[in-house]
Amino acid sequence: MLKPQMSDEVATALAQGRPVVALESTIISHGMPWPRNAEVALAVEDVVRSEGAVPATVAVVDGVPCAGLTPVQVERLGRDTNVVKAASRDLGACIAGGLTAGTTVSATMRIAALAGIGVFATGGIGGVHRGDGMDVSADLTELSVTDVLVVCAGVKSILDIPRTIEMLETLRVPVAVFGADAFPAFYSRDSGNVAGERCDDPARIAAIRAANAAVGLGTGMLVANPIPEADALPADEIGATIDAALAEADERGITGKEVTPFLLGRLNAVTEGRALDANIALVKNNARLAARIAVA
Template sequence: MRGAFVALESTVIAHGLPWPVNFETALAMEKEVKKQGSIPKTIGIIGGNIKVGMTKDELRYLSTAKSVMKVGTAEIAVATALKKDAATTVSATLKLADREGIEVFATGGIGGVHRDVEWDVSQDIIELSKTNMIVVSAGVKSILNVEKTLEFLETFQVTVIGYQTDSFPLFHCRHSKFPVSISVKTPEEIVEIFKEKQRLEIEGAILVANPIPVEYEVPYNELMKYIETAISEANSKRISGKGLTPFLLGRLSELSNGKTLEANIALLKNNASLAGKIAMAMMRT
């Protein structure tokens, strides 16, 4: 597939945000990509059919449909074989975008290693290690065990690059105590590194850590209080697996009186905008 295409995931539509914010945000992300001259391709599964580039009606449907599966790479075939509606996580979106030759993908934050759980590691990291793509995110969600997540990314040889930052962002927060060893200033530099990886036949994604706009940032100490409360509630209710992240993000929004929801929307649009710029830079080189 030739063109300045940007893949967008659909889990944020079906599971990450409430109606009608989910639908409005999906349209807003596509608009941000288009502003940069690129073409958005939101990916999802409807009635077992894989959609790479959903229509407005399909986006609305997935925003309101009941019993929408949340699928990683491992569950794609289940959704298609059983004719289910499904929203794609980072791992599934990576896999399906790669099948279409798309090389740039914008998301919110990738999955990683959960806190206070003996073993809960996202499929996202494995797919990032295998798929040649530029993935723009606001780092990882601060609800995760960030240190272990970064260690897993290093172990699985995922190239992590800070965009105009020396500090690894934490979704709602611009900065953290974790430095990034590689930092770039322009989309063109990201493309140069990606193309060099391709030339050298080094597989795996480039994870671009793009901090949330400063005006929407939630202060770290304030956010940690909300997170500790939400995680404690999740543990008491024995919520785990695919349901854990949506529960935690929902509770954070409630505990912060909507601050984290506003931040979530802002960073999604910001990432879509940067991905659009990268896709256009890719076309020019």
């Protein structure tokens, strides 16, 4: 198996058995404008460190899978318009082609697993797309086969959340919700769905993951962490905005990997920056919880 290139900080932490948290990089390459993207990426790393864990931002740089980026590499991902977006299925092509790529949830999970990192924080995961039950994110299938715990703010609001929850159950992926009964909806704390086990303690989540491994489950684990109350957007408002943005994407023929960046851009424009602020707040919140789970 290929071993990712690791920063000295990450390699030392793993060798010493210290807690490490993987972080994805499409938030840098495709999720936010420059220079906010790089600033946020480095700030999220600092959140992980403040909780006693070591951050490992994951990407592919010139065909080399990396776990732990330098500030110069983070800047490159944020500024270079030639950086591609890679899911797990794209990793082989990126490596063979010497490409530089921001990694989605599925690709980050795959590289984290190869590096020996078991906990990963992101914003939201992909899932089943609205109106098309056959359009399912590779994030879900990667969760079904890769033993990495993923902390997120739920499924991205632009997706079909109830069907995504059903798919997670079908794929045998354990789900926990931190500090709440309702499964969150990314920008909002309550999606109207109940899913998985409520856990109020990071140590409880760590114990469930250990038990999953003990019985040989062979899957990842999803931890849904609601956005902080002060940063949440009203569900009705964000829902209407998403519906309008989806209709616009359809009219303009935007499909595949380009849909999510387009929708996030439209949401940020319509909400006058509040969606981006909420996105940043929830990513930091998820990094904090992931670090506490890793420490536990």
